[in-house]
Amino acid sequence: MQAATMDPVEEPPSILWGLDPIFSAFARLYVRDILQMTESTQVPGIYFYKSHPIYKVDVLGTVVYKREREDFFCYGVDDGTGVINCLCWKNDLLKEEEDPGKSTGKHSDVSYGNFNPVAELKKLKQAQQKRCRLEIGEVLRVRGPVKTSRQQREIMASTYYKVNDPVMTAQIAWMMEVPQLYRECYDKPLQLQCSATGDSAVSTLSKAVNIIKDFFKQRSVTKFRPYDIQDLLQPLIYSQAQTASEDQEPVAGPSSCQQLRQLLKKVLDILQDEGVIYRKVKSQDEVYHVTAQDKDLLLVVKDIIREDSKREKYAEKGCHILHILSAARQRHSLNISKAALEQVLKFLECSSDIVSTSDTHYTMF
Amino acid sequence: MLPAAAVFHFPWEINSGVVQDGASVRTFGRLVSYQPEESRATLSAQHASKEHNVIIRTMFVEPFNPIIGAQYIVLGETENAEEVGVMVLARVLNCVDGVNIALLQKAINEQRSFFKERECKQGDVAWPESAT
Numbered sequence: 001m002q003a004a005t006m007d008p009v010e011e012p013p014s015i016l017w018g019l020d021p022i023f024s025a026f027a028r029l030y031v032r033d034i035l036q037m038t039e040s041t042q043v044p045g046i047y048f049y050k051s052h053p054i055y056k057v058d059v060l061g062t063v064v065y066k067r068e069r070e071d072f073f074c075y076g077v078d079d080g081t082g083v084i085n086c087l088c089w090k091n092d093l094l095k096e097e098e099d100p101g102k103s104t105g106k107h108s109d110v111s112y113g114n115f116n117p118v119a120e121l122k123k124l125k126q127a128q129q130k131r132c133r134l135e136i137g138e139v140l141r142v143r144g145p146v147k148t149s150r151q152q153r154e155i156m157a158s159t160y161y162k163v164n165d166p167v168m169t170a171q172i173a174w175m176m177e178v179p180q181l182y183r184e185c186y187d188k189p190l191q192l193q194c195s196a197t198g199d200s201a202v203s204t205l206s207k208a209v210n211i212i213k214d215f216f217k218q219r220s221v222t223k224f225r226p227y228d229i230q231d232l233l234q235p236l237i238y239s240q241a242q243t244a245s246e247d248q249e250p251v252a253g254p255s256s257c258q259q260l261r262q263l264l265k266k267v268l269d270i271l272q273d274e275g276v277i278y279r280k281v282k283s284q285d286e287v288y289h290v291t292a293q294d295k296d297l298l299l300v301v302k303d304i305i306r307e308d309s310k311r312e313k314y315a316e317k318g319c320h321i322l323h324i325l326s327a328a329r330q331r332h333s334l335n336i337s338k339a340a341l342e343q344v345l346k347f348l349e350c351s352s353d354i355v356s357t358s359d360t361h362y363t364m365f
Numbered sequence: 366m367l368p369a370a371a372v373f374h375f376p377w378e379i380n381s382g383v384v385q386d387g388a389s390v391r392t393f394g395r396l397v398s399y400q401p402e403e404s405r406a407t408l409s410a411q412h413a414s415k416e417h418n419v420i421i422r423t424m425f426v427e428p429f430n431p432i433i434g435a436q437y438i439v440l441g442e443t444e445n446a447e448e449v450g451v452m453v454l455a456r457v458l459n460c461v462d463g464v465n466i467a468l469l470q471k472a473i474n475e476q477r478s479f480f481k482e483r484e485c486k487q488g489d490v491a492w493p494e495s496a497t
Binding site: 031064076079080168187 | 367368369370371372373391426438440456457458459461462463464465468469471472473475476478479483
């Protein structure tokens, strides 16, 4: 029933699998394709439809075979292209139901008006049980990982339920949708070129920016000097040098130390443009403040909004961002950029200190 | 053991010789008659201004509630009987009265054209195709 395993050379390297969105989705494949997918030679339990790594699927079909065991049901599901076994574990609910002695508990029926929560819960449980127990000819929806046991493909249901489909709406919708999914997703090869082998200089820079931002967050940095964070970027320069030397002989260029300083300067420029950091005083001593961690600045901005929203001029709409900016520049530092102020306002709004009344006005209650 | 996959066929294809003897099929039609003593039902559908009948052997799905005039879906194996032609030995017989038959036909065609398209693209390599 299974096709021969794919040539390992054709298999995309496992490191790239996670980048394929289909990998982390429940793929709505035809049962025939699930049965014929090739299993990965690198990692058993992962399958390939075309070049897409797949391990969990989503299937809707008619039950044509059923077997019940103590702990699980085994349903054969037929979607018109193939039949696959689905292993559906019984939950505790379903097992409980089998010894009826338990269910006649003496719950004192506390009723709230006509609404009896105990009875309602029981009804809900019964409804759930009904949806788990299927007969041949009924329609089943199953989601779960694909397994191969005793040379047979099967689906280990992570969720499954009976679909009430008296006029076939669900089945028809499924039949119409799946070919579209194939055309738009499953049959298209994954395009990774732009991100995987993109301009390495650009990606190094964005990596560096993220490293610094993460560092600020983890350590709650309030202020720093460039040489404090320089070492954090060191690994990036190394890896860059390594990849370069694999390709060609090292040519005379900027030393790694110079590269590091250049990279750091670019990172600081970006962070300043974004308003994540700012310099309170422009002097020889290069001190940067992390905007959202600057308690003084937060206080100043809060004060400005609190005081000025009381003024008649701003009472209705709140203060305009440019008004806050000029006031903050007067009171705190001339070097605050609009981007930095926006960071502060965002932070204050997240902690519910202030409220935005439009995208440029802020007030406080 | 699991049965073979029941591929959708239009009622007018069942008797046309497209379907191999013993193949698993599913089809639809209006129940026009049922003879419980013979375990035989007849589904009927109109196509190209002609009435097409499919004889169903119902012994495996009995007892069921026959609603004459209602739409049914049947799933089973074809069987060539000498006197009546092709019959379908039903494993599943569901009443789906109220189904949008036009939409169902569209969905079946949609699925078929998808598989046809795929076969064309893959040429001779590919997925062994059971008669669709």
